[in-house]
Amino acid sequence: MIYLRLIAESFRFAWQALRANLLRTILSLLGVTIGIFAIISVFTLVDSLERNVRDSMSFIGDKVIYVEKWPWSTGGSYPWWKYFQRPEATEQEFRMLERRITTGTGVAITASRGGNTYKQGNNSYSNGNLTGISYDYPKVSEVPIADGRYFTPQESEAARNVIILGDEIATTLFPYSSPIGQTLKVAGQKFTVVGIIEKQGENIFGMPNMDQMGMIPYSTFSKMFDVGPRGIGSSIVLKGREDDPGLLELEYEARGIMRNIRGLRPRDEDSFAMNRPEMIQEAIGGFFQVVGLGGWVIGGFSILVGGFGIANIMFVSVKERTNIIGIQKSLGAKNYFILFQFLFESVFLSLLGGGIGILLVFLLTLIPQDMMKITLSVGNIILGLGVSAVIGMLSGIIPAVLASNLDPVIAIRSK
Known part of the structure; x- marks a missing residue:
């Protein structure tokens, strides 16, 4: 029961902080929103692209070997005329x-x-x-x-x-x-x-x-x-x-x-050559891995900026609520209660920013496409929310520790 009360109390504080400083919060969460949007949109496009490419090649067959004159991938420096003479x-x-x-x-x-x-x-x-x-x-x-x-x-x-x-x-x-x-x-x-x-x-x-x-x-x-x-x-x-x-x-x-x-x-x-569709699929998979890595790099910078923005919000929030923290601790609040309160607020704000980014990606998938059907998978949604939660925890851990270690007497005297 105490944990549910702790979560409800933390959620109330987080919501109050969001409403009290709406513009500041929105500007700070913009980095997380853009970062998650960049990463999840790239992954969604890559997954949809890869699925459509594999579907386009489905007529080649699965678990098959083609015995032919020419190899699908020559590689190395093997002379082409040897293939020609086959x-x-x-x-x-x-x-x-x-x-x-x-x-x-x-x-x-x-x-x-x-x-x-x-x-x-x-x-x-x-x-x-x-x-x-x-x-x-x-x-x-x-x-x-x-x-x-x-x-x-x-x-x-x-x-x-x-x-x-x-x-x-x-x-x-x-x-x-x-x-x-x-x-x-x-x-x-x-x-x-x-x-x-x-x-x-x-x-x-x-x-x-x-x-x-x-x-x-x-x-x-x-x-x-x-x-x-x-x-x-x-x-x-x-x-x-x-x-x-x-x-x-x-x-x-x-x-x-x-x-x-x-x-x-x-x-x-x-x-003769013994060709497999896996040769093409491996090449396609390697290309999409590079594209996915590019998505992480692009989105990573935005998330980094967003993480600093959330950390800034949390430091300001600790400063503004120092007196309240002192009162809570004088009434018997444990350090972990204060720690969890601010950490939950940080994660909540980060999840909110990440959720908006995922919502924007979902809205993009609703745009009709003739060439390729774009689908936002459950795995990418979980990935986006997971990254947001981790960024929130990393951004809020230091302010939360500082808040939980405040001396109650000094905290009450602060203005």
């Missing part, structure tokens, strides 16, 4: 990996061609991607069908002219009717629409996604275009198991099978 991944290699791999849950092959024009009647869509995928592609990467269906095994094996459209292409070509069962023309061939992919929406970097893509069976794609060593390159995609951390088992087995298929000797370098 052979492309082939359908024959895909079939052999599909039969022999034991540490994965799925194997697929895919190839893509950009700059295609889709036509249907008087409607057309330019610069769309056309991607060929094997039947088991959904085992390695999600293909979210919103309407219609996926290819049948017979359509895939027989190289039928069936297509699954991205939402943007479907909306452009068939604005007033359902595309399912209707025909369109792309790359000089007629296709029957069997499915529509769920709308993915725009992404922040303008990266192509499934909205601007049409998917056809890989066998159909290879029949239409020159897929191979001198034509369009293919990618073999391997899906790992959940109980294979880091996909090490899958990578070791796939590397061994590929080296055996290509007849490489033990001392020969790999003639």
